[in-house]
Amino acid sequence: MASFKSTNARTCGRVGTDDDERHAKKSRHINATSPTICIRPASRRVQAPAPVVDRRREAATIAYIKAHAEERKDKLIVSSEQPHVRLRADALRSLTVPLSEDGPERKILAAVLDAYIELLRRRGRQGGAGHITRNGRRVLLLGVEEQDWLQYLGTPPRTSEHRLTEQDVAEMVATAGRYLENDVVFFLVNHREHFFAAALDFRKGEYQVLDSGNYARRNGARFYEEATSRIRRGVARCMKEAGRAHDAAGWRLRRAAGLPEQADESSCGLFALKWMELWDGEELARSFSMDDVHAFRTRLAEEIVFSEMNQMQAVKEEIKSMMTQMRSN
Numbered sequence: 001m002a003s004f005k006s007t008n009a010r011t012c013g014r015v016g017t018d019d020d021e022r023h024a025k026k027s028r029h030i031n032a033t034s035p036t037i038c039i040r041p042a043s044r045r046v047q048a049p050a051p052v053v054d055r056r057r058e059a060a061t062i063a064y065i066k067a068h069a070e071e072r073k074d075k076l077i078v079s080s081e082q083p084h085v086r087l088r089a090d091a092l093r094s095l096t097v098p099l100s101e102d103g104p105e106r107k108i109l110a111a112v113l114d115a116y117i118e119l120l121r122r123r124g125r126q127g128g129a130g131h132i133t134r135n136g137r138r139v140l141l142l143g144v145e146e147q148d149w150l151q152y153l154g155t156p157p158r159t160s161e162h163r164l165t166e167q168d169v170a171e172m173v174a175t176a177g178r179y180l181e182n183d184v185v186f187f188l189v190n191h192r193e194h195f196f197a198a199a200l201d202f203r204k205g206e207y208q209v210l211d212s213g214n215y216a217r218r219n220g221a222r223f224y225e226e227a228t229s230r231i232r233r234g235v236a237r238c239m240k241e242a243g244r245a246h247d248a249a250g251w252r253l254r255r256a257a258g259l260p261e262q263a264d265e266s267s268c269g270l271f272a273l274k275w276m277e278l279w280d281g282e283e284l285a286r287s288f289s290m291d292d293v294h295a296f297r298t299r300l301a302e303e304i305v306f307s308e309m310n311q312m313q314a315v316k317e318e319i320k321s322m323m324t325q326m327r328s329n
Helices: 055-071 089-096 110-124 144-154 166-180 213-241 268-278 290-305 313-328
Strands: 037-039 076-080 085-088 132-134 137-142 184-191 194-201 206-210 252-256
Touching: 055 076, 055 089, 055 290, 055 313, 076 089, 076 290, 085 089, 085 110, 089 110, 089 290, 110 132, 110 137, 110 144, 110 184, 110 268, 110 290, 144 166, 144 184, 144 213, 166 213, 184 213, 184 268, 194 213, 194 268, 206 213, 213 252, 268 290, 290 313
Parallel strands: 037 252, 137 184, 206 252
Antiparallel strands: 076 085, 132 137, 184 194, 194 206
């Protein structure tokens, strides 16, 4: 019988890593048939501060990536064993493309998005906490690999060769247990070359679709129903195997309204990261604009490269050397 294998067919997203280095993350809820309805986030809480930015290091990082993407695409820039991350210059190149060249070349790969989600996990667990807490509620952040796993589970088997193995079932039980340890579970979703986030809120018994306001209106309810259907079925199967099928019954799909709008054709992945970073189940912890998203694009490269997760110390030193040269020129 065939067990789950991660697919490299995600649009926008597998080019930046070595195929043989990617591993399925199966240890990472379902089925809802009610129409998509909208909820409007309130604005009651004190706004979270914006991050501090090192502009010189940011500029040097972009220059470093751009130079290697043009001369040596396979240059390894970000490497980590736990979690397993490999980002080469070509994978990071989209972060260096200017807005004047808006289009497919600026679309960010799933591997880069997953790497930043890992940074969000680490920041959220700072201070010794084993979990992320927002507004007094536990939060779990999951990347595109989780979508692969759940869609695999949510696809009916066509032949006996594609039935679930005992290992798959064990992973499903573990997946349900992991989700149920939290109050809100975030999924990064990629559908038809468009990224958005879906937040499973257990207390409300619903999936909250988080997408830029204009794209949400343009895409319509059917788009999000289709995009999340196999994911929700996959979650439902996990809950059933864990003896919690009743928990998934009646969970509906809601689209959060009033969210910031996307003015270009290539920043949906960055917006998805913002939803995963700032949404607390009720509202955004900090508002942001399209200009903030453009700035985030270049900051993203610096944050990933200079993170503790990245073990490529030589790369960091080379960028610091570039900073010195740029300062002297």
